[in-house]
Amino acid sequence: MEVQVLAHDGKNLKFVLSGTTPAFANAVRRAVMLEVPTMAVDEVDFIVNDSIMNDEILAHRLALIPLRTPDGYLLPEECTCEDKRCPKCSVTLTLKKRGPALIVSGDLESSDEEVVPVSDSIPIVRLGEGQRLELVAIARLGRGKDHAKWQPGVISYKYMPTIDVDEKLCNACGKCVEACPRSLLKLSGEHLVVEDLERCNMCKNCVEACPKGAIEVGYDPTKFIFRVESSGAMPPEKIIEKAAEILEGKSKEFVGKLRNLYGGGSQVWSKAQR
Numbered sequence: 001m002e003v004q005v006l007a008h009d010g011k012n013l014k015f016v017l018s019g020t021t022p023a024f025a026n027a028v029r030r031a032v033m034l035e036v037p038t039m040a041v042d043e044v045d046f047i048v049n050d051s052i053m054n055d056e057i058l059a060h061r062l063a064l065i066p067l068r069t070p071d072g073y074l075l076p077e078e079c080t081c082e083d084k085r086c087p088k089c090s091v092t093l094t095l096k097k098r099g100p101a102l103i104v105s106g107d108l109e110s111s112d113e114e115v116v117p118v119s120d121s122i123p124i125v126r127l128g129e130g131q132r133l134e135l136v137a138i139a140r141l142g143r144g145k146d147h148a149k150w151q152p153g154v155i156s157y158k159y160m161p162t163i164d165v166d167e168k169l170c171n172a173c174g175k176c177v178e179a180c181p182r183s184l185l186k187l188s189g190e191h192l193v194v195e196d197l198e199r200c201n202m203c204k205n206c207v208e209a210c211p212k213g214a215i216e217v218g219y220d221p222t223k224f225i226f227r228v229e230s231s232g233a234m235p236p237e238k239i240i241e242k243a244a245e246i247l248e249g250k251s252k253e254f255v256g257k258l259r260n261l262y263g264g265g266s267q268v269w270s271k272a273q274r
């Protein structure tokens with residue numbers, strides 16, 4: 001297996017994963033979307049709400065504000081505290097404002113300076129003259145499989161395209177160069193060259209444009225182009241790292257369960273291992 005980074009800007013990551021299978025690529029995708037824990041508002045205590053929005057809508061809006069997620073917090077089910085509001089498993093975000101004002105994510109005051117909204121300018125609600133809003137929001141770690149508010153970002157992958165040119169048939173007429181909507185094909189003397197292959201969307205316009213039938217477009221089932229866009233909760237490479245750790249943990253758990261099933265180092269298990 002090999003990883004090659006194509007682009008990285010702190011929030012977005014594009015990389016090629018080669019020498020693997022579609023099943024593994026999909027396992028990584030699913031682990032990112034469903035399993036990597038992030039912080040999100042999970043409960044809100046309203047003290048005063050004079051705004052035009054009811055408590056439920058405001059709570060929903062607060063929950064969808066992406067929060068920076070450092071290491072070290074426990075998932076509620078891992079924490080031994082009773083109300084799941086201790087500093088090990090939760091962060092408190094407080095807000096106290098009087099109108100007229102536009103309340104934004106930056107108005108939330110966090111009990112942990114590392115767990116703050118990824119942007120200060122996400123609108124929550126507008127307060128009219130004299131209206132007040134006072135609340136305490138509890139953020140906890142959670143997983144995307146329970147609610148989309150806990151997804152660390154979005155991830156997708158596609159097969160690496162392949163463009164094969166039969167040099168014996170190609171007469172460098174240039175029709176494919178004109179037909180390609182992404183301008184990936186270039187003529188270099190008498191040779192056709194492909195640039196930025198990963199940008200190919202496999203439309204096959206080049207195949208149809210070639211009068212000699214010299215071009216074949218396909219894909220490599222062992223090579224995948226991944227795109228990860230973080231919500232800002234954590235850097236995209238950390239999302240992938242955590243997903244890989246989760247997959248590793250699940251595999252170890254599976255092997256452990258199998259061992260128990262076959263009674264540890266019994267003959268049956270030894271046989272199964274072979």
Ligand SMILES: [Zn+2]
Nearest residue numbers: 079081086089
């Ligand atoms: Zn706790």
